[in-house]
Amino acid sequence: MRARFSSLQGDFVFLDAPGGSQVPDEVGAAIARTLRDASANIGANYETSKRVEHVLATARADAGRFLNCSPDDVIFGTNMTVLDFTLSRTASRDWKEGDRILVSRLDHDGGVAPWIELAADRGFEVDWIDVTPDLRLDLDDLERKLDERVRVVACVASSNAVGTIVDLPRVSELAHAVGALSARVTSPEDAVEEACAAVRRALHERRTVLLNLPLQVQALDVPDGALDLAAPPAARAAVEPTAADTAALAEVLERARRPVFVAGRGARTPGGRDAVAELAQHYGALLATSAVARGLFHGNPWSLDVSGGFSSPLAAELIQGADLIVGWGCALNMWTMRHGSLIGADTTVVQVDDEASALGTHRDVQLGVTGDVELTAQRVLDGTGGGGRR
Numbered sequence: 001m002r003a004r005f006s007s008l009q010g011d012f013v014f015l016d017a018p019g020g021s022q023v024p025d026e027v028g029a030a031i032a033r034t035l036r037d038a039s040a041n042i043g044a045n046y047e048t049s050k051r052v053e054h055v056l057a058t059a060r061a062d063a064g065r066f067l068n069c070s071p072d073d074v075i076f077g078t079n080m081t082v083l084d085f086t087l088s089r090t091a092s093r094d095w096k097e098g099d100r101i102l103v104s105r106l107d108h109d110g111g112v113a114p115w116i117e118l119a120a121d122r123g124f125e126v127d128w129i130d131v132t133p134d135l136r137l138d139l140d141d142l143e144r145k146l147d148e149r150v151r152v153v154a155c156v157a158s159s160n161a162v163g164t165i166v167d168l169p170r171v172s173e174l175a176h177a178v179g180a181l182s183a184r185v186t187s188p189e190d191a192v193e194e195a196c197a198a199v200r201r202a203l204h205e206r207r208t209v210l211l212n213l214p215l216q217v218q219a220l221d222v223p224d225g226a227l228d229l230a231a232p233p234a235a236r237a238a239v240e241p242t243a244a245d246t247a248a249l250a251e252v253l254e255r256a257r258r259p260v261f262v263a264g265r266g267a268r269t270p271g272g273r274d275a276v277a278e279l280a281q282h283y284g285a286l287l288a289t290s291a292v293a294r295g296l297f298h299g300n301p302w303s304l305d306v307s308g309g310f311s312s313p314l315a316a317e318l319i320q321g322a323d324l325i326v327g328w329g330c331a332l333n334m335w336t337m338r339h340g341s342l343i344g345a346d347t348t349v350v351q352v353d354d355e356a357s358a359l360g361t362h363r364d365v366q367l368g369v370t371g372d373v374e375l376t377a378q379r380v381l382d383g384t385g386g387g388g389r390r
């Protein structure tokens with residue numbers, strides 16, 4: 001091994017902790033070979049351009065294998081810090097002033113400075129995740145600091161200074177599990193409407209809403225008459241699916257040999273859960289959930305638990321093997337579908353959502369049904385006549 005490093009042939013002692021600064025000679029040779037044989041713009045029709053594209057594709061495939069990720073997730077650049085500056089600027093294009101960024105005290109400055117610079121330029125807030133006395137990332141501190149305004153948790157996988165390894169799956173789980181919305185009462189005049197709006201969101205979006213009532217506002221009086229406007233929000237009428245859509249859904253279910261149902265936020269009502277589970281039972285479908293709906297089918301013998309990055313290997317295999325995936329009130333986003341890799345090449349994808357605009361936002365769907373989860377599952381069940389379970 002040593003013989004492959006020209007830099008180690010002398011008596012100089014390298015104590016650089018990350019260990020990445022010295023490279024074996026073949027790295028230098030490969031760079032030189034690439035510059036010699038394949039130096040051109042990419043995307044053109046001529047031979048050298050094709051060669052560069054081949055070098056890039058091979059390098060990304062190799063790096064993807066090494067890092068256990070998709071080649072699409074691999075980006076080469078000048079160095080880590082410059083890439084992080086580019087990433088932070090690109091990721092934040094549609095963020096709003098007041099959005100938050102969490103950086104970690106375990107990190108190298110290359111993982112922190114780009115986010116601090118970005119926050120200063122764009123009016124974002126930065127908060128630090130602390131370390132424990134034994135210099136691990138403090139996950140309790142992370143949990144306390146996470147809220148729905150956090151757009152990114154920037155943290156290193158392993159500290160280059162002290163060598164502690166971060167439980168990244170757990171960090172990612174905590175970050176993505178934050179489904180709570182936070183709302184604030186800003187003044188006595190607006191208190192009633194703001195509180196009603198919070199209740200409407202909780203009811204209609206089926207989300208947890210944290211309503212903050214600042215002490216200084218608590219101390220003030222609500223204007224006369226304002227409380228008369230306080231009324232419980234009208235329940236939103238459940239969206240009835242069209243007969244044509246439920247018939248189309250019944251037809252794909254009839255044809256499916258290995259269906260998997262993935263339930264999301266929109267299925268998180270007792271009625272929604274039961275109707276989806278009953279339909280799954282009728283058609284022999286396995287049951288999974290997105291992260292926010294995790295636990296919905298707890299105790300059901302056909303439950304695969306969560307779909308996505310935290311699926312068990314067996315659950316991932318079974319989802320990948322499905323010939324039909326139905327998302328019930330579930331966006332089928334990149335986390336739930338592992339960037340689409342949980343969907344087989346020939347799998348039919350169906351989405352049921354009471355917001356028509358949610359259909360097909362993250363995945364191409366062969367059938368999109370606009371309808372309330374419980375009503376839609378119930379209508380399909382009604383059409384089956386109840387018998388013929390499989």
Ligand SMILES: Cc1ncc(COP(=O)(O)O)c(C=O)c1O
Pocket residue numbers: 018078079080081082108109110111156158159160
């Ligand atoms: C953990 C960690 N992050 C970031 C960097 C910065 O990398 P670069 O010099 O490629 O910007 C280093 C460099 O040692 C590092 O060890």
